[in-house]
Amino acid sequence: MFRVLFLLPLLACLGWYLFLRHYGVPIKKGRKGFIYILVFSTAVLGFFILMMRLTNSQ
Structure with missing residues (x-):
């Protein structure tokens, strides 16, 4: 799970960008x-x- 944690901000920013574009x-x-x-x-x-x-933990 820790390996893919970098996806959290990428997906959230993409979602926010799409939200902004949808509502103009x-x-x-x-x-x-x-x-x-x-x-x-x-x-x-x-x-x-x-x-x-x-x-x-390592």
Whole structure:
């Protein structure tokens, strides 16, 4: 599961982009959503890295 975690922000950004295009919202107005997606994905990745360090799993 950890190997494919990089897909989380890619799929979420793609979904957000498609949502914006469907409703005719300019990308500049939807930029905040991309930032939220990247911050959330970074937090999830950080959590998993922390858990791996705490449990000493390789």
